Amino acid sequence: MTRIELARQGTITDDMHVVAASENVPAEQIRHLVAQGKLVIPKNNNRDFPARGIGKGLKTKVNANIGTSMSDCSTEGEIKKLDAAIRAGADAVMDLSTGPGREDVLAAILARSSVMVGTVPLYNAVSRRMEAGQDHAALSAEDIFGEIEAQGKAGVDFITVHCGITKHSLAVLTDCGRLMGIVSRGGSLLAEWIAKNQAENPLYEDFDRLLEIARTYDMTLSLGDGLRPGTIFDAEDRAQVSELILLGDLTRRAVKAGVQVMVEGPGHVPLSMIANDIKQQKRICNEAPYYVLGPLPTDAAAGNDHIAGAIGGAIAAANGADFLCYVTPAEHLALPGIEDVREGVIASKIAAHIGDLEKNIPSAWNRDRKMSEARNRFDWETMLDQALDPEKARGIRSRSKDKNRDVCSMCGDLCALKTYARAVAEHKTE
Amino acid sequence: MTRIELARQGTITDDMHVVAASENVPAEQIRHLVAQGKLVIPKNNNRDFPARGIGKGLKTKVNANIGTSMSDCSTEGEIKKLDAAIRAGADAVMDLSTGPGREDVLAAILARSSVMVGTVPLYNAVSRRMEAGQDHAALSAEDIFGEIEAQGKAGVDFITVHCGITKHSLAVLTDCGRLMGIVSRGGSLLAEWIAKNQAENPLYEDFDRLLEIARTYDMTLSLGDGLRPGTIFDAEDRAQVSELILLGDLTRRAVKAGVQVMVEGPGHVPLSMIANDIKQQKRICNEAPYYVLGPLPTDAAAGNDHIAGAIGGAIAAANGADFLCYVTPAEHLALPGIEDVREGVIASKIAAHIGDLEKNIPSAWNRDRKMSEARNRFDWETMLDQALDPEKARGIRSRSKDKNRDVCSMCGDLCALKTYARAVAEHKTE
Numbered sequence: 093m094t095r096i097e098l099a100r101q102g103t104i105t106d107d108m109h110v111v112a113a114s115e116n117v118p119a120e121q122i123r124h125l126v127a128q129g130k131l132v133i134p135k136n137n138n139r140d141f142p143a144r145g146i147g148k149g150l151k152t153k154v155n156a157n158i159g160t161s162m163s164d165c166s167t168e169g170e171i172k173k174l175d176a177a178i179r180a181g182a183d184a185v186m187d188l189s190t191g192p193g194r195e196d197v198l199a200a201i202l203a204r205s206s207v208m209v210g211t212v213p214l215y216n217a218v219s220r221r222m223e224a225g226q227d228h229a230a231l232s233a234e235d236i237f238g239e240i241e242a243q244g245k246a247g248v249d250f251i252t253v254h255c256g257i258t259k260h261s262l263a264v265l266t267d268c269g270r271l272m273g274i275v276s277r278g279g280s281l282l283a284e285w286i287a288k289n290q291a292e293n294p295l296y297e298d299f300d301r302l303l304e305i306a307r308t309y310d311m312t313l314s315l316g317d318g319l320r321p322g323t324i325f326d327a328e329d330r331a332q333v334s335e336l337i338l339l340g341d342l343t344r345r346a347v348k349a350g351v352q353v354m355v356e357g358p359g360h361v362p363l364s365m366i367a368n369d370i371k372q373q374k375r376i377c378n379e380a381p382y383y384v385l386g387p388l389p390t391d392a393a394a395g396n397d398h399i400a401g402a403i404g405g406a407i408a409a410a411n412g413a414d415f416l417c418y419v420t421p422a423e424h425l426a427l428p429g430i431e432d433v434r435e436g437v438i439a440s441k442i443a444a445h446i447g448d449l450e451k452n453i454p455s456a457w458n459r460d461r462k463m464s465e466a467r468n469r470f471d472w473e474t475m476l477d478q479a480l481d482p483e484k485a486r487g488i489r490s491r492s493k494d495k496n497r498d499v500c501s502m503c504g505d506l507c508a509l510k511t512y513a514r515a516v517a518e519h520k521t522e
Numbered sequence: 523m524t525r526i527e528l529a530r531q532g533t534i535t536d537d538m539h540v541v542a543a544s545e546n547v548p549a550e551q552i553r554h555l556v557a558q559g560k561l562v563i564p565k566n567n568n569r570d571f572p573a574r575g576i577g578k579g580l581k582t583k584v585n586a587n588i589g590t591s592m593s594d595c596s597t598e599g600e601i602k603k604l605d606a607a608i609r610a611g612a613d614a615v616m617d618l619s620t621g622p623g624r625e626d627v628l629a630a631i632l633a634r635s636s637v638m639v640g641t642v643p644l645y646n647a648v649s650r651r652m653e654a655g656q657d658h659a660a661l662s663a664e665d666i667f668g669e670i671e672a673q674g675k676a677g678v679d680f681i682t683v684h685c686g687i688t689k690h691s692l693a694v695l696t697d698c699g700r701l702m703g704i705v706s707r708g709g710s711l712l713a714e715w716i717a718k719n720q721a722e723n724p725l726y727e728d729f730d731r732l733l734e735i736a737r738t739y740d741m742t743l744s745l746g747d748g749l750r751p752g753t754i755f756d757a758e759d760r761a762q763v764s765e766l767i768l769l770g771d772l773t774r775r776a777v778k779a780g781v782q783v784m785v786e787g788p789g790h791v792p793l794s795m796i797a798n799d800i801k802q803q804k805r806i807c808n809e810a811p812y813y814v815l816g817p818l819p820t821d822a823a824a825g826n827d828h829i830a831g832a833i834g835g836a837i838a839a840a841n842g843a844d845f846l847c848y849v850t851p852a853e854h855l856a857l858p859g860i861e862d863v864r865e866g867v868i869a870s871k872i873a874a875h876i877g878d879l880e881k882n883i884p885s886a887w888n889r890d891r892k893m894s895e896a897r898n899r900f901d902w903e904t905m906l907d908q909a910l911d912p913e914k915a916r917g918i919r920s921r922s923k924d925k926n927r928d929v930c931s932m933c934g935d936l937c938a939l940k941t942y943a944r945a946v947a948e949h950k951t952e
Contacts, residue, residue: 485825
């Protein structure tokens, strides 16, 4: 039986207890929300690591995309990125490798990762065809489901499947007048497949087969948003919303079949549309966990898209997004390097934390309280410990010329806190 | 006559024409808003540089705080920071020097800066006393006004004056139960002065004298928020709002006297309170330009406060804040170095740009459109030019292994745009 089925019959699994303890919420609450499909615990039956949850009432989680590309592929390099991501606080990694040696990279990541691991199985299936000099469209439904089955067996915890790219949603897209068409790799590959084969997307048409594989391993489905906007000019258009409506139906079918499911979201979204994007997904997908990429409230931050993504991500999380996919400084420009991975995770962690304050997560408020109390009493060790990025905070403090005094090198003896303390003391002796 | 007085009698000054041209709005609109005190052009009569405006209907501007501290003081170092800030796109700098040789630093900055320059004159007056081994409280009203007069004469374009620290607002603060008291240097110094001298703040009590000096040089006043919250736990409390109400009255008096005036805002503010903070200031201060520091929606981002500040700043700008004071990665830890200054300005520029999209500034939307159109046609030179930080974007692109191809090293031949183009072509030939 899957977690959803166990939860439905009233069983609290060990994983649910682990998640409850890590979030400091009652295990019964976890069970209840898993049964309803409002919270997922992405953990394949064939993998062993500390389970974590994503969804209602929990801390906002952060995913780091890693993986090779055709021009940049080294297993060792990707393991370094994995380590950097986890060290910086990532709650999940996705291996999006498309370069030669993909299977080795994924096996190494699955063996080493202490956090949940996701993939986009279509990438592997397509890359294999390309390496054989064949057309993507030569791919059969068997190839796709075979790859998903293999990855389930290998222990992948969650997979992105672009089930919402269908003849219907593509027809809506065609008439939408978008500035950019499809910016999702998986989405574009399936669009080409549908056009060339004059057939429906197997992941949609044979969704029940997908559910059967997912059930076997209790692998979580992440319904990809193949029609996500690639520019703020295309945000929330009919194509995007048409796909979301399909995903809402598939979410219902997955939960009914006992399969854990998340829904993916954009992308490029103007600031004032982000809150509505989140609320709309929650309504249409029966509060299934929402996994957003960014969102980026501007198209023009190339080189610093991690900052634009943190701005959008904080607002998304504050409005109920459950899972933030990081964006690195290399987004739109190049495959991220190790330092990009680190910076991307940290930026998303800051966004997630700010979202958690708005979600009234007690541990988030406790952290800020500890930080400010420590600041008020010049307790530098506690301040550096409570920082969301202690490594960088320690580095900056250590180059301060006042690092061995209780003040900072900005204000020195003109410290406002000390000056005000004297003012208060003066007031009391009056 | 000052700009406000000229504007009121219907004159469009040369500076107003320069501002109108740089913003691509009618000069008459600038005149009208200057007359009402809803837009300021901070430019001292004794300085010569291209005038820029701050306020209603204009692009959101960014300020970089530079300046020495007691433990870190070199004129050359500060000039390098000035250059880095302007190169990164700062619209203003404030020299907050407190170290020895402050006068030389300010003179060098005023001589070199191509953007408006602000100061906090109190710092110089107090630092001089401290260097002479005297108590802050020995400072006389004459010392304070004399310093302001000297800085006006030297050409300072705008000054922060903490006029809202009064016996009344301090009494409110005392009963407020704050986690942190006063975190503004200027605010704490005046609080101590009031307590020790048992006298009212000269900047409040003799506000007319301040207005007279400001009139002489058409120097813009920036009414400091000495009681700004230093932690999200203290945000929007009675102390903060009491001070704002005083500043609202002083704003009215300044505009009536023909003196340009801005109002400063926080600081540390939970995400969901930021929009209200901005709207409240606009209401209470008759839409005087609002100059916010951050705001920081979390206390725990030390080491990356530029990212937290960009999150808060984007929301603030989107809701009407006119002027963002940057926050650097060194905030709360150390005096910023040159790279911190660069990163701080860039983060704030991203926030300002996202705010400008929400303010419906046409040039902001044009930038994003150019970027996305270039992205869609693989026009890398235009993409790199349109990036808010072309320097960093070029650096990342140049290390991409696909830098001489039209794709990026992330997707390579699996480029979604190219794949979708093939799908569309297939569709058309059907």
